[in-house]
Amino acid sequence: MGPTFGRGAMTQSWIDIKNSDVIMVCGSNPAENHPVSFKWVTKAMENGAKLIVVDPRFTRTASKADIFAHLRPGTDIAFFGGIINYIITNKMYHEDYIKSYSNASYLINPGYSFKDGLFSGYNDKDRKYVTDSWSYQTNDAGATIKDATLQDPACVFQLMKQHYSRYTPEIVAKTCGIPQAKFQEIAKTFAATGAKDKAGTLLYAMGLTQHTVGVQNIRAFSIIQILLGNMGIAGGGINALRGESNVQGSTDFGLLAGSLPGYNNLPDAAKHPTLAKYKESEVTKTGFTQNRAKWLISMLKAWWGDNASADNDFAYHYLPKNGAGFQKSGYTWIALFEAMYAKQIKGLLCWGQNPAVSGPNSNLETAALEKLEWMMVADLWKTETAEFWKRPGVKPENIKTEVFLLPAALSYEKQGSITNSGRLIQWRYKATDAPDKAKDDLWMVDTLYKEIKALYQGDPNAKFPAPILNLNWDYGQEPDSKMVAKEINGYTVADKKQLASFAKLADDGSTGCGNWIYSGYFVGDGPADNKAAARDTKADPGGLGLYPGWGYSWPLNRKIIYNRCSCDTAGNPWNPQKVLVQWDGAKWITNDVADFGAKDAATGNPITPDKTASAPYIMLAEGQARIFVPKGAIKDGPFPEQYEPVESVIKNPLSAQQINPAAKIWGADKDKLTAFGSKICPIIAITYRVTEHWQTGSMTRNLPWLTELMPEMFVEISPVLAERKQIAHGDWVTVASARGTVSARAIVTERLQGFKLCTGEPEVAGMPFHYGYTGLVTGGPDEDKNYSVNQLSPHVAEPNTGMPEYKTFLVDVRKAVT
C-alpha cells in the first residue's frame, strides 16, 4: 500500500467497518482470527451490508457470508484482475474520483511494455528488472504529461484496461476455480460500491501477503479500491488486519528489514553512501515527503545527541546500510537463516519469537540454529526455539550452540504503548509484578546495552565502537518507558521541550525525534499529555465511530487517512450521510482530523478546497494514488500480474511465465522444491491459524482452557481426497512435502473441496501452524514427534519484502502406518 497510496498501514479503524456497504474478506478469516473485528462486520450487516468471503476453505467467517467462493490458493491476482476487468468493461468505476485523485491520466514512457508475462527491462541472470522504462512521460519543463480524457493509448487508464482485458471470467474460472456465475455475482456486488455514496472495504491478512506475489496481491486490490473511489471514505479502505497485538508498532519502528522508524528507507550502501546522496534520492520536491530530511536528521539527533551535528552529517555514517548481507540478500527472514545455515552469523537475539515453529522450512532453520555460537531467547515459556537442541531427531550432545533463556514479563506486567489495527496507539498500565526473576523487555535491552557499552569501552581492539559508545542513551537507572515515549514524540534540543507535532521538526539538528509519525502522542508530563492513554468513549463527531478521544492514531490522530478523497474537488462529500470532512463554503468541517491542508498553519485561515484537490495523497510526490507504480518502487512490475506459486499443480493459464520472474529462490541442500509436473506431491497445502491458539502456540499451548479446545495438530481434507486415500475422520495421517513430514489428525469435511480448473481438479489440505514439540500440549501424543507444519513449507520469497510463501506449497497426504 505504501507505493500505491504513500503509507503502509491500515487505512481505517475497526469500528469503521460498520460503515461499509460491502465487505470483501479475502486472505483473512476475521471471525476466527480477529473475532472482535467481527462485532463491526456484524453491525455493518445489521445495517444492510453484504459480506463476501473468498477463501480456499469454508471458514467460520464463511458461515456468516452472503456470498462465498472457494478460491485456489495463490490466484488472488487472477481473481482481483477479473474484478478490475469487470469494473472497466461495465463502466462501474468512479470516473470523477480516478480523474482527480489517481494517476489514471498520466502518460507512460513508450519504452514500457508487457509481453507474455514479462514487463520491459527484465534481466533473467539475476531475476531482476531494470525499471527505467516504467516511468511517466514528462515535458521539457519536467512536468508529467497527462490526458484528462483518459483516451490516449499511452495513459495509465488505457494501459490498465489493456492489461486486465485478458482477465476474463473464463480465465478466472480456469485459474481460481471459481465458477463464472459465482464470479460475476461477486464482481457485480462489489463493483456496485463504485456508486458515489457507497463504500466497499477489504479485510485481508496473511492470506494475501504470504505469497511470492504478496505485494502485488495488495496492489491488485488497491487498484480496485481506487477505481471504485473507495479510498479515504468512511466504510472504505483497505484493512490489513494485524495478527499480533503490536505488529503495526513493530513496523512503525523499523522492524521491517528495509526501513528505519517512521518508514524512512534504510540507507542503501551503493545508493546512499552519504547524507547528501540520501537526501537527493529520498527527499522529494513535491508532496509531504519533501520534509523527509527533517524526520531523518531529528531521528539521528535523538539517537546520537551531541555526537550528531552538521559537521559529521548528524552521524549518518553510524547507520547500518542495506545492500550487503549474505549473498547480497539483505536482512530479511529467509536471508538471515540461510546466512546462519552457511555459518555467516555467530549469534542470535531471539525476542518474543519462536522461529523453530514459525519459520518456513523449519528443518533448515533449526539446523541453522545449530551453527550459531550462541543464542538468546527472551520469552514467557521454554519455546521450541529455546529447546531446539533437544528437538525430536537430534542428539543434544552434538549441538554446541550456547543458549541463554531470559524469562520475560507479560504485557500486563509492564507499562508502555502498543500499536495495532487502525494505527491506534494505546497506553497500557502495569497490572501486576512479573513472577520471580522475569523482567520486561525494556529492562533487558537497557541492561544489554549498558553491558555491551562497558565491553566496548574496555576493548582497545573494538571494531567501529563509535555508534555504540556515542549513543544518546539515558532512560534512568531502572529504565522508564515514559522517557522512551518522550524521545519518540520529539523535543527541542536546546531546552528539551516536548514538541506538539512533527510540523515542528527541523533538519538543522535543533530537534530530536525518535519516530516522526508518532510526534504529538506524548507532548509533556501532564496527565492529559500522554494521548495514547486517553479514554474518552463519548465524543463521536459525525456518528461514524471515529472516537478521536480514545488513544491516538498516527499521524496526528487521523482515524481515516486520505480523507480529502471523501469529497469531490470542491469539497462536497460524495456521501452526505457519512461525512468525514466537508467544505461549507467558508471553512472545512472536520469530523476527522484533516489529512490535507485545511488551515494555514501560520495565519489559521482556511485553505480552499481547490488547493488540495490535485494532491490528496500527500505522502506521494505525485499527490495522486498510483494505479501504475513507476520506477521500481515495486520491484516486480508496475501492474500486478498473475503467476503461479513456486510449487504449483498447473501451468500458468495467463502467460508463459510460470512463477513471479523476480521471486527469490534459495539453493541450500535443504532447500528442496517439488518440480512442476511431479506426481509425488500433488495436493495443495495451505496453513493458517485458529481462534483457539495464537501464533506458534507458545502462549496458548500452555493454557489448559485453550488446549482442551484445540488439543492436536490436524489436517482438513475433502471427503473426495479422504476416500481416495482411505482416510477416516480422526485418523492420524502423515503429510509430506519435498522438505519434511508432519503427523496430523484428519478432519474430513466438505468445507474443503477440490478446485475445478483448466486441467484437473487439484485437492487441498489445510493445516494450522500452532503446534511443535514443547509445552503442555505439543500437537500429538508422541514425544518423539515434531507437530509443526512449517517442516513442510519452502524457502522462497517475495521480491519486495522477503515474505516467505507460507500460504501455498505442495504435499502428499497418507494414512499413517500404525
Added chain:
Amino acid sequence: MAKAMLVDLSKCIGCRACQVACKEWNQNAGEKTENTGTYENPPDLSPQTWTKIKFVEQNSGDNVKWLFRRMMCQHCTDAACEKVCPPKAISHLETTAVVIDQEKCTGCKYCISACPFNVPRYDAADNKAKKCTLCIDRISNGLIPACAKVCAPGAVQFGERSDMVKLAKARMDALKTKGVNDLRLYGESELGGLGVMVLMTAAAEDYGFPDKPSFPVSVNLWQDYLKPLTIVAGGGGILAVLVSFIGSIGYKHKQEGGE
C-alpha cells in the same frame, strides 16, 4: 422483572470465547481432550464444562452450512430438575437462574434424568450435580453473565426478558427481509418460557434441540404424588417405588431422543 439471556445463533461465529469465559469465571479446570475429526471439544458437557459450542455441518451439493449451537442450561421456568430434586437443592430464583445448591445436593442424579436438554452432570469427585448457574454470583451483583460479557459479535445478550424478546423479533424481521427462512425464537413459550432463549436459523433438531421440549410424565407423577411421600415416610418401604420411578424417568428420557 424477569431477566433472560438471548443466544442469537445467526450471529454466533463459533469462536468459543463463551466456553473459555465460563471456565475462567467459575474456575473450572481444562480437560485433557483429543481431536476426533472436528473442531468441537471437549466432547460433551461435564462437571467441569458447563457450556460448549456444538459444530454442525450441513451439506447439500455445493452449499455448505456450518451451524454453531450453544449447549448450556436453558434455565426453564417449568424446570423439571427443580421439581424432581428430593432435597430441594434446586431452585428457580427470581433472577431467572435455576441453580443447584451445592450444600444441599445429595448426588441422587434425578435432575440429570429429568432434564429435557440433558444438561446437569454428575461429579463423582464430590458426589454433586453440576451445571451452569447463569452466573448467579454476577447477575445478583448487577453484572451480566461471563459468556455474554465476552461475546464479540453480540450473539449472547442478557437483560430484561421483554427486551430480549423485542431484540429477537427485530432481528428475525431483519433476517426475513434478507431471505433467511427457518427462523424460530426457541424458548419464548416452551416450558413456561426458557431463561435462555435461542434464535435459530435452522430447524431445532438440526442443532440437536428437541423440537417440542417437555419433561417426562413421571416428573409430574413424582412432583405431585411421590415426593410428598418421601417427606412423611422413610426407610425400605418406599425404596421399591423409588427404583421403579427412576427407571421410568430414564426410559422416558431415551424415548424423547435427548442427546
